Amino acid sequence: MSEISNQSVLSPVQDKSYLIDFFEPRAKEKLDQYIQSTTQYIKGFLSRKSVHSGKSPEYLRLLHQESMQLGYRSRSLTQALAELKELFLDNTVAYHHPSYLSHLNCPVVLPAVIGDIIASSVNTAIETWDQSTSGTLMEQEMIDWITSRIGLSDDADGVFTTGGSQSNLMALLLARDHYAFENYQLNIKESGINANAQNFKIFCSEKSHFSIQKSAALIGLGYESVVTVATDEHMCMDIKVLKSMLDQSIQAGDIPIAVVATLGTTDYGSFDPLNSIAELANEYGLWLHVDGAYGGCFALTETHKRYFKGIEHINSMTIDFHKSFFQPVCSSVLLINDKEHFRYISHHADYLNPLENKNEDMPDLIEKSIQTTRRFDALKLWMTLRVIGEEKMISYLEDIYDLTLETYEKAKNDQELEFIHEPTLTTLVFRYLTPNVSDETIHERVNKYIKNVLYESGQVSIASTRHEGRFYLKFTLLDPNLSSNHLLSVLDIIKEKGQEYQLKN
Numbered sequence: 080m081s082e083i084s085n086q087s088v089l090s091p092v093q094d095k096s097y098l099i100d101f102f103e104p105r106a107k108e109k110l111d112q113y114i115q116s117t118t119q120y121i122k123g124f125l126s127r128k129s130v131h132s133g134k135s136p137e138y139l140r141l142l143h144q145e146s147m148q149l150g151y152r153s154r155s156l157t158q159a160l161a162e163l164k165e166l167f168l169d170n171t172v173a174y175h176h177p178s179y180l181s182h183l184n185c186p187v188v189l190p191a192v193i194g195d196i197i198a199s200s201v202n203t204a205i206e207t208w209d210q211s212t213s214g215t216l217m218e219q220e221m222i223d224w225i226t227s228r229i230g231l232s233d234d235a236d237g238v239f240t241t242g243g244s245q246s247n248l249m250a251l252l253l254a255r256d257h258y259a260f261e262n263y264q265l266n267i268k269e270s271g272i273n274a275n276a277q278n279f280k281i282f283c284s285e286k287s288h289f290s291i292q293k294s295a296a297l298i299g300l301g302y303e304s305v306v307t308v309a310t311d312e313h314m315c316m317d318i319k320v321l322k323s324m325l326d327q328s329i330q331a332g333d334i335p336i337a338v339v340a341t342l343g344t345t346d347y348g349s350f351d352p353l354n355s356i357a358e359l360a361n362e363y364g365l366w367l368h369v370d371g372a373y374g375g376c377f378a379l380t381e382t383h384k385r386y387f388k389g390i391e392h393i394n395s396m397t398i399d400f401h402k403s404f405f406q407p408v409c410s411s412v413l414l415i416n417d418k419e420h421f422r423y424i425s426h427h428a429d430y431l432n433p434l435e436n437k438n439e440d441m442p443d444l445i446e447k448s449i450q451t452t453r454r455f456d457a458l459k460l461w462m463t464l465r466v467i468g469e470e471k472m473i474s475y476l477e478d479i480y481d482l483t484l485e486t487y488e489k490a491k492n493d494q495e496l497e498f499i500h501e502p503t504l505t506t507l508v509f510r511y512l513t514p515n516v517s518d519e520t521i522h523e524r525v526n527k528y529i530k531n532v533l534y535e536s537g538q539v540s541i542a543s544t545r546h547e548g549r550f551y552l553k554f555t556l557l558d559p560n561l562s563s564n565h566l567l568s569v570l571d572i573i574k575e576k577g578q579e580y581q582l583k584n
């Protein structure tokens with residue numbers, strides 16, 4: 080054992096091994112040692128047998144209290160890692176686990192993790208050219224890659240954000256300001272919203288993500304400015320209903336400013352009819368935003384390309400690489416089809432990006448963002464594309480879709496299960512049907528029981544949602560390594576638990 084590592088365990092304080100600042104003289108030596116001990120713990124986490132420990136909230140609270148009592152005196156990294164393992168790594172939810180089937184949390188690819196380590200170590204703030212130099216070019220390269228691959232115009236542009244919620248917020252902000260500028264020559268950025276904004280309306284399907292409502296509130300239009308349009312039997316926005324609601328809205332004196340097409344709804348993975356929505360957006364002079372937080376990456380696949388017909392007509396689009404491109408959180412982009420529209424949020428600060436320094440060859444990405452200091456999240460994607468390559472990444476997307484469809488085909492005729500739709504993306508929404516029972520309250524109780532006992536066991540994690548007032552279970556499938564046989568075995572466990580409920584009650 081080297082002198083350093085020996086001392087670091089025995090006498091951490093004298094050894095000053097707690098110093099991890101990169102400006103500490105021995106930091107470079109420490110780096111190897113730190114990374115090595117850390118990877119041991121990560122490997123331990125990755126080989127864990129359960130989705131989560133199943134320990135009660137009370138137990139976890141006690142554990143946390145005990146660890147807090149140890150206080151904030153310095154200790155060796157090894158000691159801190161051991162504490163972290165007991166408190167967090169042994170308990171927390173493992174998204175890479177084959178039976179983690181609940182939310183839109185994907186397993187992550189290794190090159191992206193390496194990219195994240197480098198991004199944090201270098202600590203680039205990707206806001207102005209003078210702070211990030213070639214990092215600026217690499218983020219721009221990733222933006223240009225995705226805009227051209229999905230078929231946006233040559234004038235398209237984009238920026239990395241913290242997630243779909245922020246991307247949607249920024250899109251609706253641009254939509255609002257663009258409408259006011261085009262129709263009233265009003266510069267909202269300068270003078271704030273005017274009286275007309277009281278009547279601004281944003282249209283989206285009733286299956287769209289709640290961040291549309293939240294964004295409307297944050298940009299001063301309020302929840303009530305969001306008009307939700309009914310969906311058809313495939314959970315896709317009903318275009319006839321959209322048209323009649325637009326007409327009604329105008330007749331009532333309201334001002335439709337934008338429509339959001341969701342490509343990949345959170346619960347059902349359904350795709351709104353983009354091409355028809357684009358025609359209406361054009362006819363009614365609306366900003367067309369695509370929320371592709373979940374389904375956006377599927378534009379790259381042969382299987383789903385057709386859902387993106389009309390993409391050249393959109394104004395803005397959200398894509399989350401941390402939902403379905405196997406990237407660690409955060410990795411999301413807001414894309415716009417006409418880069419001029421970023422002027423609605425750009426700002427020039429004397430100390431950071433004064434207008435007189437503006438230079439096309441040395442762009443300041445801050446002009447496209449509502450953030451100032453911003454992480455170099457694009458590096459993860461850059462590493463992923465360099466190491467794994469585009470083709471392989473796209474095949475993972477096709478794999479998870481095939482897996483979902485295959486599982487559905489094998490299970491759809493099961494008398495004890497009721498599926499509500501044929502999947503178009505990677506979610507399955509279903510419930511357990513107790514034989515010979517028609518009482519809805521019993522179905523609800525049984526399915527809640529199934530979800531809870533599975534979660535408490537720590538062995539399987541599934542999600543749930545409501546559809547037409549009824550309680551359903553949900554699989555979100557994002558792991559290309561899963562097999563339909565594994566999923567059928569989870570469905571068997573679900574049926575066993577359903578039968579168990581009957582016996583107990």
Ligand SMILES: *Cc1c(COP(=O)(O)O)cnc(C)c1O
Pocket residue numbers: 183241242243244245247287288290341343344345370371372373399402411
């Ligand atoms: C998850 C999701 C969002 C929000 O994205 P975050 O990255 O979680 O902020 C927005 N829209 C849709 C359709 C989503 O599924």
